[in-house]
Amino acid sequence: MEDDASGAVLLKKDQTSSYEETDLVEKDHPTFVEEEVLQVKDGHGSPEKTVLAAKEKPTSTEETLKVEEKVLKQYTFCVFQEESHLGVLQSLIDKELSEPYSIYTYRYFVYNWPDLCFFALDGGRYVGVIVCKLESILGEFLQGYIAMLAVDVEYRKRGIGRALSEMAIDAMAMKNAAMIVLETELTNKPALALYQSLGFIRERRLLRYYMNGVDAFRLKLMLHDSRDLPLSED
């Protein structure tokens, strides 16, 4: 899909491959925390925000995973194709945000990195989206950035957010990203739990980051173990 976004590529994601157990089995994972819209700050400072999601309900992980695998099979996934997707993207994300994203914010991401914008579909209905970018920092390393993630409120807690995140991280890893970063609100517990379970660490706390005065965390997932990677990009 590198240079040919015109052919519709619908990805069927086989979820079984997405979950690798660590040797220490997690016995009490809260159900799939479904993040909802993760807040983002675009590259140069207009702050945006994320809205949250669902409550945790403790069930066994294996059970959850099985249920999710089954459920996830009914969804299809695709990357950004064309202008009409912009409206879909906007409608999925806009309603969750208290702070403004202009149409140009969406354009910036999806027209520069159309292959890093994934949609989840239930039949013909778009139910989730993730928007990312990949850029080099300090002229050396490729840094992936998850700008937005949203799942339709009726479709939360089914593993769609996690599936989208894994898809996006995979895609960025394939392109040799050294790390993936994002920001999310201190109060967005579901998002924090999702990213923590994916292996992200909370690297920095950003005081009063959002326009509403709420703090954010900068989360980072290191894909390469390089001691040369900068501690902080700013």
Added chain:
Amino acid sequence: MNGSSVAEPPDFQAATAAAAAAARASSSEQDEWIVSECGFLDPEVQRTMRSGSAAEDITQYPMHGWVDVTREFHDACAELQPGELAQDMLFGLFEAMSAIEIMDPKMDVGMGFDKQDLPPPSFEAAIATGAIKLDDLTPSELIGIYDALFSCLVSWLEGNSMDQVLFTCLYLHAPSQIKDNALRVFCTAVRNLIVVIKNIIAVAAVNEEEDFQLYGNSALLAAEKAQPAAVYSSLKDVEDQLVRKCKKLTATEDWMAVVHRLRFMRHLFQVIYHVEQMASNDTVDDKVDIYKILLVASEMLPGIRNTLDRGTQPEKGSEAPNPMGFSPRIHDRSQPPAFPRSIKIRDRPASYQFLEEMISRFKYACKVTKYKDYYSALNFFIEYSKKSGQCILSRSVLQSLFSANMRMAHGKLPMKQFLRYSVQNFNSPPVLNAKHAVAADPKVQQHLENFFRYCINMNTFTQFIRICGFNRARQRDKLARLIEIFDPIQVDAARLDSMMNQLANERAMEGNEPLATALRHSTHFSTWVLYNCFRAMLIFLMSGFELELYAVHEFLYIYWYPYEFLIGFLVSALTRTENILLAQEEYADHQSKIQTGGGGASKNRKAAKPKKNKKQQRPYRAEIVFYHALLSLCGGMYKAMGALTKDGRVRLPLSKFDNEEIRYNRRFLPFAALTSPPPVSYAEFKNIREHMMRPSVEDLYTYAAKHFDQARNVLESIQNPDQEMLDLLQIARTNFVVMNVLARGHQKEVKRQPEFDFSKHSYFPIIKLK
């Protein structure tokens, strides 16, 4: 990377060029566009460009040389396919993100207005319509304005823009035009206070964008010259006038409430102005006792808070903090183009609460003058940051007081003298003792000079103290970088130590035994440098808990490092130092005994002295004991996390992307640059953890309980414990019980992750079973 459907239109430049040509054609009658008319420029720049002309009339909608290009624009657009974008070299997709969509209420400030809304009144307009009074204000009106202005001041200190809080008060725009003395003097004081506070914060430079907005409408501020030196006396004069007036009245309470506010302002202003002078000026009247003035100011506050209801109150539903004198939206149009940010002005009771706490923080900051050496000053800064870290002005005032005090205590080269004095005070290297014969040795002096100059050039020590002035989140980022630059200083200190020992050998060869003994000191300089480095490392690591950066599954390696290494290093640095001091003391005793020989009277005096000295030889006892408690707490947490993990009660990342080794390396990255202590590899950690986790879960819980019990014992042995010790004691006791409960197999079937409650202490949680 763009797919074909999202590629740039091949001829977008043609399209934009056509539009531009059309625009040019239709505007041919006009002169060239003037940049400022395009409305793109920063209002500050626009103002400057217009300087010379009268101040901008912000009540009038701007009259620009607009040209209607709607048709041309639509024609040009018609050439584009859906998804095609016209871009420019200097204005691409990235820049476009800053665009504000006109008519979108979330972005367009103007959407807050109704068509019928009148423009916000300016100072002149408000006078013309009679909306504000310039003379004969009633006490109630004065109190309302004063209280509202204090609220604005507090809101500004909390990070809001000065334009959107303070300068919504029209009276501040031109106080000289106010005829009422009490109002004019107060408003002038506020304007001067703004200038003085800005200076203090700018000079202290421990602010970040999230703390404070240094910039505001400078044209407005410059309109009347600041004369801070005159503020105190004019406030005093107007107070006296009002007091005289009261003598002729029967009901004086309202007027006295006005007087109290003026008096509070006078004292607050006096303190803040004096601090500013101290920071920027060598010749400051040091007879001014800030602490006493602060006491007087805080005494005024209860009376003020009791009379809040005597002032006019903000109208329900209005954004203005007071009915008269404020025009909340007056600067909406002169703000830099950005999304509308909601401004919250603190209410009056909360604002006075803030001021009261700020005054206590200032009083606390005054104590910094007691600390004349690095060790105690750093301790003070660390404590101050914990207690007062949230207020930018308080943090800046401490920086000012400290540097002024250092200048007074350490003279012309304050920092170098200060560090020299501090090392001497910390572990007393004989070469730093001016009375010692070796102090005259030029070679020795040269080495010392080089070392201290290097410390200053590297800025490491100064930087550590400054970092403590930043907000808590930034402190951690900055400490990470500071730790890295400790390494060259460590190397230099070690070199100096070995140089001294080498010189000692040379002197001994020459037969100069006293000089040789003085030089043969163990590791004074490197111990001092290492001790400070370890402290930075410990704060860095533990602050991650306070900032909630660590996931529960990471607790294990975070607590492990101080338990296994860091706290032990700190204790041994301090113990070594105490031993050195002890040895020196004994040597000095020995020397003086040889010299004095006998003599009854002097012998008696001598006999009394050693007792006092004994006490001084253990200056770090309290700190060492405290580290012992921390060590046990870290050990307890480390083993508790081991037990909980083995017991299946810790949620672990469940992802092919997760890699513990990478996480571990990332978390300890700032330490990797150091030669000493040498970095501990993940493999080493893993071995140690494996060994630790070998026993049964029950045994592991029991071991953790033992550590918490040790911590309890240590903490209970401390005499006159402060609140922090008591909190830690409670944590140790509770966790001891919880570990024992788990060791006995409680909730064996329900493998739920416990709750880690950090509300008692920011470094150590109470472990709670749900």
